[in-house]
Amino acid sequence: MSRLEAETLANIAGSRVISMEMNVRGTPKCHGLIQYTAGTPSSLLSNNVSSLTDIGTGVCGVNLTLAMTSSNFPALVTVNGSAVLNNLDVETRNGGVVTALFYPLRCLSPAGVATDPNQFSHMALGDLA
């Protein structure tokens, strides 16, 4: 299993992402960058993401095109460039939501997802089927 850990992240200006510089240790196999545009999450940059699910206040999920290897994999989540979940085991964090293999991040902690219109979230995952 790969290990994901952020070193440097993101330059932003206002609510618009100008550029994103990221250096992740390990091999992320899935990326999603979620920016709240007028209060609605939208996907800007991604890899292996088919859609986002806006579940409610503070909760936004990422649906993957390709299934992950198992119910346990490392994840990195940042809000406005600051890591809030670093090399976290998603399955553990989600309290065992093993039915969510095709959309594993439905239940990311509300604290781990940007809700402000001027914020963005980024997540990266390791390991694929």
Place this chain on the structure above:
Amino acid sequence: MTHLFERLMAAAEVLEPVQSQYRVLFELPDNDGPAGILIPDPNWMAAAMAGGVLPPINTYLSDLSRMYAWLAAQPDDEERMKFSWDKIGGATHPYAEPIGPMTEEQAIEYLIQKDLPLSVWADHEKANRPRFKIIRTEMVPTDRNFRNAWRIAA
């Protein structure tokens, strides 16, 4: 056949992302939570509309069905936590023969089956009230003050 991951990477290199004009509003039948909104990913939409990248939807549904069957056969959560695709002979969708181009509307229908729970879209025409609606992007309210009270209008 190249792996789906490689096809997605190659597609993202050459295809211009497509921002869909649609969203999918949905409610889980056995959940009192607010309505969810499915937002298509622009890179995925580009791959779906270009063709030659995504596997047939039935490979996802088949893999998902096998996964649920395996989970249901386990005695407790501790065993269910040990799930991996290797335990059920591997996932089939990564190496399935890709399908051709789809229209934006067909891609949304594909996405509903792939990313929404079966309980939302299966037999939905027989339901007493709508479980999902395909709406235009501009119909999603921008004021999220009462986001957790959003419901699908009957």
